[in-house]
Amino acid sequence: KHKFWETQPVGQYKDLGDSSLPEGPIELPTPLQEVKQEPYNLPSQYVWTTCDMTSEETCNEVYNLLKNNYVEDDENMFRFNYSKEFLRWALHPPGYFQSWHIGVRAKANKKLVAFITGIPARLRVRNEVVKMAEVNFLCVHKKLRSKRLAPVLIKEVTRRVHLENIWQAAYTAGVIIPTPITTCQYWHRSLNPKKLIDVGFSRLGARMTMSRTIKLYKLPDSTSTPGFRKMELRDVPAVTRLLREYLSQFAVAPDLDEDDVEHWMLPTKNVVDTFLVESPDTHEITDICSFYTLPSTILGNQNYSILKAAYSYYNVSTKTPLLQLMNDALIVAKQMDYDVFNALDVMQNESFLKELKFGPGDGQLHYYLYNYRLREALRPSELGLVLL
Ligand code: YNC
Ligand code: MG
Numbered sequence: 001k002h003k004f005w006e007t008q009p010v011g012q013y014k015d016l017g018d019s020s021l022p023e024g025p026i027e028l029p030t031p032l033q034e035v036k037q038e039p040y041n042l043p044s045q046y047v048w049t050t051c052d053m054t055s056e057e058t059c060n061e062v063y064n065l066l067k068n069n070y071v072e073d074d075e076n077m078f079r080f081n082y083s084k085e086f087l088r089w090a091l092h093p094p095g096y097f098q099s100w101h102i103g104v105r106a107k108a109n110k111k112l113v114a115f116i117t118g119i120p121a122r123l124r125v126r127n128e129v130v131k132m133a134e135v136n137f138l139c140v141h142k143k144l145r146s147k148r149l150a151p152v153l154i155k156e157v158t159r160r161v162h163l164e165n166i167w168q169a170a171y172t173a174g175v176i177i178p179t180p181i182t183t184c185q186y187w188h189r190s191l192n193p194k195k196l197i198d199v200g201f202s203r204l205g206a207r208m209t210m211s212r213t214i215k216l217y218k219l220p221d222s223t224s225t226p227g228f229r230k231m232e233l234r235d236v237p238a239v240t241r242l243l244r245e246y247l248s249q250f251a252v253a254p255d256l257d258e259d260d261v262e263h264w265m266l267p268t269k270n271v272v273d274t275f276l277v278e279s280p281d282t283h284e285i286t287d288i289c290s291f292y293t294l295p296s297t298i299l300g301n302q303n304y305s306i307l308k309a310a311y312s313y314y315n316v317s318t319k320t321p322l323l324q325l326m327n328d329a330l331i332v333a334k335q336m337d338y339d340v341f342n343a344l345d346v347m348q349n350e351s352f353l354k355e356l357k358f359g360p361g362d363g364q365l366h367y368y369l370y371n372y373r374l375r376e377a378l379r380p381s382e383l384g385l386v387l388l
Contacts, residue, residue: 004154010179010370042149065141078201086293090136093264097160114153115137116137123385132169177366177368182378187343189341223331231265240256294311312343315349343358
């Protein structure tokens with residue numbers, strides 16, 4: 001059934017629930033000299049290319065490949081439209097390897113036709129911190145689908161990860177392959193219900209009029225928590241401490257240091273936004289909320305071409321109730337003109353989704369580990385990881 005994935009060191013269906021198998025790496029590292037030194041073979045019309053995402057031209061090519069060929073919803077109404085600034089941010093964390101930004105070009109016209117990336121990360125799985133690659137942006141041009149190019153891309157990124165002496169990876173996908181560590185659901189909070197209904201993202205509820213719907217999703221003009229403000233560079237140490245402490249409760253979560261927090265959390269225009277609560281009396285940082293910006297192209301609508309979406313990232317509440325904190329996040333997202341605020345049911349998100357009028361989406365997001373077995377699947381609330 002899974003001719004490729006059956007050959008890979010991932011949890012296999014036949015081993016599900018076998019409690020005699022140990023948790024941890026499935027295969028041991030091999031000596032680096034034994035890692036294949038040449039790239040995998042591509043069909044003869046194609047060549048490998050390493051993508052320098054600091055080059056405006058290359059970044060544009062990647063942007064356009066993804067804009068036209070990356071992930072769509074089940075009904076093909078929307079397609080992710082990651083911005084160039086976002087791609088540069090997502091692919092340049094501390095310690096990144098350019099060799100993990102992998103493209104495939106057609107020999108005939110040099111056009112970029114496929115892509116896959118890895119970035120380095122430390123992930124904690126229960127009590128172990130493991131160096132991993134986070135693999136993302138796997139994309140094959142629509143005209144080259146179902147030719148088994150994807151397994152070649154995956155094997156090539158694996159080889160280049162191994163060359164850096166890293167042997168595990170984490171990734172998410174909308175498809176089910178062997179075997180998810182957990183399966184999450186997206187929830188959506190309408191900020192601009194009229195547009196969302198006009199473009200077919202949502203539907204008018206039963207016995208609802210447009211004006212009742214607009215009133216239902218109306219938010220206050222300003223935030224309610226005293227001391228709520230944007231994160232700044234000087235907040236990095238406090239945000240790192242809060243986030244590390246918060247993430248320690250989850251079975252799987254990133255192990256973040258101050259450099260990581262500066263990269264991943266410090267506000268970057270149209271890419272990532274982080275707000276925090278600074279106590280007006282003690283000036284202590286007590287709470288954090290953050291979201292990233294990922295618009296989608298609206299396919300075939302006369303009136304609108306872009307859906308502006310915010311995606312919940314990492315949120316920490318120690319003093320401000322999480323519900324109030326996230327309500328303030330919705331208020332600032334509305335002020336910033338987002339159409340919808342999305343969140344997965346990971347971490348403690350379930351505690352605010354229904355109350356803050358998020359509705360469940362269709363389509364699920366499955367989380368995976370490569371070469372690392374868990375004894376059993378996690379509940380989404382045991383996962384402290386958001387991938388882009
Ligand atoms: C997928 N999303 O099952 P089997 S997510 C992993 N992730 O293999 P072909 C996938 N595997 O089942 P196509 C996958 N989608 O026979 C398909 N597969 O064993 C598997 N879509 O290959 C599939 N981006 O080339 C099957 O399929 C085999 O031409 C079939 O290409 C697939 O970035 C794809 O959704 C996804 O561009 C490239 O459909 C194409 O259809 C496409 O015949 C739109 O492939 C965009 C899209 C995926 C977004 C993502 C995470 C990717 C993770 C990859 C796995 C990483 C493993 C860790 C590596 C480092 C290890 C270390 C150390
Ligand atoms: Mg293919």
